[in-house]
Amino acid sequence: MSVSKVSVPCDFGVENLYDEFHGNVTVEFKDSTSMKASSLILSWNSEVFTHLFKELRQGTVELKDFSKEVAVILLESLYSGDIVVERSHFREIYKISHAFKVEWLSEKCIAAFTEFCESSSHDSLNDMVFLFNEALYSEKTLKCEK
Secondary structure, eight states: OOOOSOOOOTTOOGGGGGOGGGOOEEEEETTSOEEEEOHHHHHHHOHHHHIIIIISOOSEEEETTSOHHHHHHHHHHHHHSOOOOOGGGHHHHHHHHHHTTOHHHHHHHHHHHHHHHHTSOHHHHHHHHHHHHHHHHHHHHOOOOO
């Protein structure tokens, strides 16, 4: 799936995620590393980020409940407005999309799950249904603590 449902300001492409000039908030990862990001881009895509930055005046976001790889995939997708959901990352991307209420990303995960199911054998379908149910369960238990 390569069709984007989100439009971002034309001067904020994914390349700007790695340009600290545009970063006004710090994102901390599970491996204790961090990077700068734009509160504008994060808030554009997520009411949770809006709440953190605007109402709670947070300057740091902890993404320590997720692997750094998936956290960076989330950030890159928020900057680009698109994502390719790989089977190996499906569950964690689905969880993070729900934790931060990024609806278009959750929809992409469901579409990817459908594609995975259509191209899978019966045994892998059982595994995929398990992953999907686990992701749904996790969605109900994840809470934003900030």
